[in-house]
Amino acid sequence: MQYRTLGRTGLNISILGFGASPLGNVFEPVEEREGVSAVHLALDNGINFFDVAPFYGNTLAETRLGKALKGKRKEIVLATKCCRYATEFDFSYKRALTSIDESLKRLQTDYVDLYQLHDIEFGTEEQVLNEAMPAILKVKESGKARFVGITGLPVRYMAHIARQVPIDTLLSWAHYNLLEDEINDELVPLSKQRGFGLMNAAPFLQRILTDAPLPEWHRSPEEMLNIQPALISACTKYGLALSDVALAYATAHPDIATTITGMCEVARVQQNLAALQVKIPSALMDEINTLAAPVKNQMWFEGNPANNIPKQ
Numbered sequence: 271m272q273y274r275t276l277g278r279t280g281l282n283i284s285i286l287g288f289g290a291s292p293l294g295n296v297f298e299p300v301e302e303r304e305g306v307s308a309v310h311l312a313l314d315n316g317i318n319f320f321d322v323a324p325f326y327g328n329t330l331a332e333t334r335l336g337k338a339l340k341g342k343r344k345e346i347v348l349a350t351k352c353c354r355y356a357t358e359f360d361f362s363y364k365r366a367l368t369s370i371d372e373s374l375k376r377l378q379t380d381y382v383d384l385y386q387l388h389d390i391e392f393g394t395e396e397q398v399l400n401e402a403m404p405a406i407l408k409v410k411e412s413g414k415a416r417f418v419g420i421t422g423l424p425v426r427y428m429a430h431i432a433r434q435v436p437i438d439t440l441l442s443w444a445h446y447n448l449l450e451d452e453i454n455d456e457l458v459p460l461s462k463q464r465g466f467g468l469m470n471a472a473p474f475l476q477r478i479l480t481d482a483p484l485p486e487w488h489r490s491p492e493e494m495l496n497i498q499p500a501l502i503s504a505c506t507k508y509g510l511a512l513s514d515v516a517l518a519y520a521t522a523h524p525d526i527a528t529t530i531t532g533m534c535e536v537a538r539v540q541q542n543l544a545a546l547q548v549k550i551p552s553a554l555m556d557e558i559n560t561l562a563a564p565v566k567n568q569m570w571f572e573g574n575p576a577n578n579i580p581k582q
Contacts, residue, residue, distance in 0.1 A: 271285070271286070271315065271317065271546075272284070272285045273318075274524075274528065275467075275527065276438075276467030276469075276528070277439060277465055277466045277467025278465040278466070278467070279383075279384075279416070279438050279467055281347050281383065281417075281467075283318060283319040283527055284317045284319050284528060285521045285527075285528055285546070286317055286528065286529060286531070287317070287469065287471075287528040287531070288309065288312050288317050288319065288321070288530070288533055289321055289530040289531050289532040289533060290309075290322035290331045290332075290334075290533075290534075291323070291326035291331055291532050292305075292535075293305045293322075293326070293327070293330070293331040293334040293534050294326040294327015294328070294329075294331030294334070295327050295330060296326055296331070296532075297532070300535065302334055302337070304534065304535055304536065305534045305535075306334070306337060306338040307536050308535055308536050308538070309335065309338035310338065311536055311539045312533065312539050315543050317539075318345065318346050318347055319346070319347045319349070319528050319530075320339070320346055320347070320348050321349045321350075321471075321530050322335050322348075322349070322350050322351075322377075323350055323351035323352075323354065323386075323388055324350070324351070324352070324354075324355055324356075324369065324372065324376075325351070325354045325355055325356065325388060328356035329356075329376055332350065332373055332376040333376045336377040336378040336379070337378070339377070339379075340378055343379050347383045347384070348379065348382050348383050349383060349385075349386060349419075350373045350377065350382050350384075350385065351385070351386040351387065351388035352365070352370065352373070352385065352387065352388060352406065353365065353366060353369070353387050353388050354388035354389050354392065359389075361387070361390075361394070361398055361401060361402040362397065362405075363401040363402070363404060363405045364405075365405075366387075366401070366402050366405030366406055366409070367405050370385060370414050370415065371414075374414065380414070381414050381415060382415050382416070383415070383416045383417060384417050384418070384419055384438070385406050385409050385410070385414070385417075385418050385419075386419045386420060386421050386441060387406060387420045388421055389421060389572075389573065390422045390427070390431060391422045391424050391427055391428075391573025391577045392572070392574060393574065394574065395431070395576070395577065398431060399434060399435065403435050406418040407436070417439060418437060418439075419437050419438055419440055419466070419467075420432065420435070420437055420439075420440055420441070422442070423443060423444060423569075423571070423572050423573065424572070424573065424579065425445050425452045425453060425455065425456060426455075426456060426581065427573075427577045427578070427579050428457065429456040429457055429460050430579060432457075432464065432466065433460070433464075437466050438467065439466055439467040440457065440461065440466050440467070440468055440469070441469040441471060441530070442469070442470055442471070443471035443472040443530075444471070444472040444475055444476070444569065445457075445470070445569070446470045446473070446523060446529075447472070447479060447516060447519070447520055448479055448501070448515070448519055448558055448562060449478065449479070449497070449562050449568075450567055450569060451566075452581075453468075453470060455581075458525045458526075461525065462525070467527045468525060468526050468527060469526065469528050469529075469530060470523070470528070470529045471529070472530075473516055473519075473521075473531055474516055474531065475490070475516075476490070478495060478497070478498050479498075479501065479516035480513040481511065489572075490570065491565070491568045491570075493564065493568070494565040494568050497561060497562070497565055498512075504554060504557045504558060505554065507554075508551055508554045510548065510550075511545075513541070513545070514541070514544070514545035514548050515545075515548060515550055515554070515558070517542060517548075518545050518548040518549075519550060519555075
């Protein structure tokens, strides 16, 4: 396992991060025993960064992860979030303060390494800056979190907020993979300038970059969805699975500390670990880039429309 330093936190974290959302039955039911075994296999193979949130499975993911990590807390870097819940977004000062205590109880620990505002694009800028951010800084001051950060989808809005607040980390999802590279436009240089740790999630772009059937709820444009078979075919010619190529590509970015992907089954952990050893042939990469060019960076927007900052 390779490790990179998470910005100014000084934390050395695995380039592959364990996204715990599937432990909450977010995508499909999983037996708790299987989920615990997946966590332990990840730990045994050097994965030390675990990311979760109350929103995932309406707190089930946090509860299961807490059970799985019992007795192993000192071996890992643990991140959770606040402000997004099963039925609501609440970026108020009070809710961010009370949420940490609830999470700590479920996770069976007295602190987290990282406490993050979850999907900031769904709040108002005023409340994120003047309530939620001061609240998580208060949590950091209390010792219940060692570091604080923000997460979200729209990269330009994320950069806009990051310029105004003293964050330690920023988690961007779906913006660095075989079809998207907008994380490089502002977030990579800004992370270097301001010293925050940069993380990437969704390297499979919600299954487009796998051989799995695409979910009906996918919001990517039709042209992007339709590219999946051609990408699968290209990788197959080289004896590789599209998902393995996608993960190898994403984790190779030198300025991204970790790439987080959801895991809850032993077989998936094994496959993801093996993908870290994949060397992508340059000819295959050229073919993928040619296929991807017509649909590159065709990303959808989520959240408060006022936070949709257009690309300049």
